[in-house]
Amino acid sequence: PQPAPPANQADSSDPLAQAPAVAPTVNRELTQAHLDFGLALFDQLRQATPNENVLVSPTSVALAIAMAYNGAGGETQVAIANALKIQGLDIDQINAGNQALTQYLTQLDPEVALEIANSLWVNEKLPVRADYIEQMRTAYRAEVAVLDFGLPTAANRINDWVKARTRDRIPTIVDQLPADQLLVLVNAVYFKGAWSEAFDPAQTAERSFSLANGDTIQHPLMAQSGDYRYLETDQFQAVSLPYGNASLSFEVILPAPGIDLAEFSAQLTPENWQSWMNQMRSRPGDIQLPKFQFEYEADLIPALETLGMGIAFEAGQADFSGLTELEAFINQVRHKTFIEVNEEGTEATASTAIGIMPTSIALPPDSPFEMVVDRPFIAAIRDRQSGTLLFVGAIVDPR
Structure with a gap:
C-alpha cells in the first residue's frame, strides 16, 4: 500500500478535505451517488458512440433528474432512485444535499468561475401543483416561468435562458415544444478555470x-x-x-x-x-x-432506460402525481455540453432539459368567436415560416 500523506498535508484527491469549514454540510452519501450515477451514465453514452468524443456533466443530469424525482410517485419514484443510486436517501436528504452541494461547489474557489442554475417552465394552460413549484423554488432555487407552449416564442425563452447561463456556448437546448407539453425542467452548469500553472x-x-x-x-x-x-x-x-x-x-x-x-x-x-x-x-x-475543443449532445432516454428508469418514459405507466393531477410521463431528456482546453485553462459548460408531458389530454378549447365577413375585407396569401407575402388584396365586391 502507498504511504499516507503527512497529516498536515490535505489530500487534494479529495477536494472536501481542503475546505473543512464547508465540508460538513455536504452529504457524502449523495456525492457518492452522483459519482456512481455519473460513471454509469458515461459508460452507456461511450458505448453508444465508441468512436466519437463524449462529454457528459453528471452534476447537471443528476440535478435535473432530481427535480423530476420530486414529482414522481410509486414505482416511478423507486426506478428513478435506483438509476440515480440514491435508494438510501429520503427526499428531504436529497434536496438538502443537492442544495448544500451546489452552494459548496459554486463557492469553492474564488479564482474559478463555477455557476449552477435551475429553471422550471410551466404550461399556463395545464395544472402543475403549487407545492411542487414552491419546492423547486426553495430546494433548487429554480427560476420559474409560466409560458404558452403553443407559441414558438416559448422554446426561444428557454433557449435564451440556457444561452445566457452557459455564456453563449450552448445556444439551444430545446427545439420545438408541443402545445400540450406540461413543463420543462432545465439545469445549466458553467465552468471556467485557469490552470494553477499556465502552459507556455x-x-x-x-x-x-x-x-x-x-x-x-x-x-x-x-x-x-x-x-x-x-x-x-x-x-x-x-x-x-x-x-x-x-x-x-x-x-x-x-x-x-x-x-x-x-x-x-x-x-x-x-x-x-x-x-x-x-x-x-x-x-x-x-x-x-x-x-x-468540441461540442457534444445526446438524447439521454436510451441510456437512462438501460440504467433502470424506463417506467418514467412510459405513457400510462409513469407516475408524476407529485407534480400534477394529470397522468404524465417524461417525453424528452436532452443533454448538451461544450469544452475547450488550451494553454490558459479550461472552459466547459452543460445543460440538461427534461420535458414532462400529459399522457393524453385535450387542451380546453378557447371560447368560440363569431366573425361575419359581410363587408369589404382584406385577404392575403403568405408564407408563415418567413412571413413572405405572396398575395395581398382588398375585396370590396365579392360578386
Missing part, C-alpha cells in the same frame, strides 16, 4: 497523436514540466492538473500502449476511480496534453 504557448507544437483506428495525425500538444499528483500502473498513467487554488482539477487517465480505450473503460468503476484518485502522489514530471 511557445512550448505548444504539432506532434503525433494516434487515433483509435491506428492512424496517426499531427495535432497541437501543449507541454509543461513541474510537480504533479501522479499515478502509474501497468494499465495506465494518471495525472491531476489543478485550477486556481487547486480545489478543482483536470484529471487525465491514459491507458498504457496496447490497451485500447474501450477495453480500459471497463475498469472505470466508482471503486477503482476513487482508489486511483487516492493513490496519486506528488511527483516531478513532464506532460504533453492536446489542445482541444
